[in-house]
Amino acid sequence: MVERKSELKRRRARAKKMFKLKARLAKAKEGRERDQVLNKIHVISPWWKDPNAPAAPAPPPAPAAKRK
Secondary structure, eight states, X not given: OHHHHHHHHHHHXXXXXXXXXXXXXXXXXXXXXXXXXXXXXXXXXXXXOOTTSOOOOOOOOOOOOOOO
């Protein structure tokens, strides 16, 4: 039970820290400042994606097959 409590404590602390970092990211004005906050977020949660980030450009469409 002790291990479970410590796991929950870590999870809650991580959630609080993410909440604070997301608020800092929303306030960040400069690119350098945003990069620093994003790096800290990725240390905590590597798969987190910024919902406000511009979407990656779509790949060009494949050429259509020519019929003979």
